[in-house]
Amino acid sequence: MSETKILDEQLVIGRSLLISSTTQTGHVQFNAEISSIGGHHFKVRAARPVPRNLLIPQQPLKIRLLGDSKSTLPLTCRFLRVDDKRPQELILSFPEGEWITNRRAFVRAQITLPVTVVRHSGQRIEGETIDVSGGGCLTRLKDNLSTGEMVFLKLGPLPDTEETLEFDAKMVRTVEMNVNRRNGSEMYIAFAFKFVKAPTRAQNKVCKMVIVEQFEQRRAELREFVGKEK
Numbered sequence: 050m051s052e053t054k055i056l057d058e059q060l061v062i063g064r065s066l067l068i069s070s071t072t073q074t075g076h077v078q079f080n081a082e083i084s085s086i087g088g089h090h091f092k093v094r095a096a097r098p099v100p101r102n103l104l105i106p107q108q109p110l111k112i113r114l115l116g117d118s119k120s121t122l123p124l125t126c127r128f129l130r131v132d133d134k135r136p137q138e139l140i141l142s143f144p145e146g147e148w149i150t151n152r153r154a155f156v157r158a159q160i161t162l163p164v165t166v167v168r169h170s171g172q173r174i175e176g177e178t179i180d181v182s183g184g185g186c187l188t189r190l191k192d193n194l195s196t197g198e199m200v201f202l203k204l205g206p207l208p209d210t211e212e213t214l215e216f217d218a219k220m221v222r223t224v225e226m227n228v229n230r231r232n233g234s235e236m237y238i239a240f241a242f243k244f245v246k247a248p249t250r251a252q253n254k255v256c257k258m259v260i261v262e263q264f265e266q267r268r269a270e271l272r273e274f275v276g277k278e279k
Contacts (some may be wrong), residue, residue: 062086062225065115066093068139070128072103075104080115081139085277086224090140098136104128110141157182158262162208164188166218166242166250167201178204180227183256185243187224194220194240204255214251218242 054087062083067080081093104110111123124144132138159180166174166188176190185205194200198220205213219242226239 060216067113067115068093068095068110069123070104070108070110072108077103084138086226090142092132092138092140094135095137095139099139101131101136106130112141146165156256156259156263157187158259158266160258160262162204163206164190165203166190166194167203168194169199179239181255182259183244183247183252185218185221185241187239187241189226189237189239190206193238196220196222197243200242202244207254207258212256216247216251217245219245243277 062085064083066081067078067079067181068082069076071077078144079095080098081095083091084094085092106129108128110126110128112126113123126144127142129140129142132140157180160178162181164176164178164186168174168175172192174190174192174194176188179189181186181187181204186202200218200220202216203213204216207212207214220240221243222241224239224241226237
């Protein structure tokens with residue numbers, strides 16, 4: 050089994066890991082565990098609060114996933130920030146390299162859309178997206194599905210055109226999530242779908258939505274940054 054496959058299955062909440070980095074004051078190393086996984090990042094909880102001046106944004110970190118009688122090779126992540134309300138929790142980018150390339154073939158954005166999953170039996174399962182990309186989506190559903198199951202997936206109606214986009218899709222994995230990512234409350238299982246032979250027009254429509262959403266997020270971040278500087 051490849052390193053990529055191991056990571057895809059084992060980057061889960063509760064997994065222990067070893068974090069190390071070289072800082073201006075020397076080499077630091079400490080244990081932590083994965084506390085939540087989001088659409089664009091994951092959060093780890095250390096045993097004690099991490100000094101806010103120890104790491105700087107975008108600083109490379111090496112992580113090694115531990116436990117379950119398996120240990121991955123060191124992987125490179127980026128430190129994003131310390132959680133505002135929980136100083137022992139760090140927010141990190143997903144690991145870089147082959148694994149991140151395979152899992153991020155399309156850029157994704159946190160966009161909430163109605164979703165309907167139609168199984169081969171005809172059963173319809175309603176829900177909503179957590180994030181979407183041109184290659185698939187992460188969803189919260191009102192019923193369960195099996196990994197590897199092929200379905201017919203409908204996204205929409207879209208907020209701007211009331212159009213519904215349709216895809217053949219495969220449920221590729223489940224992800225433990227929580228409603229409030231700041232306090233770790235109300236855990237639930239999210240379902241990740243990969244679009245199979247996606248219609249070009251529908252795929253382009255999703256990619257356009259992602260680009261617009263990212264632009265709006267960056268503009269909001271810039272406004273906040275300028276406001277803090279004044």
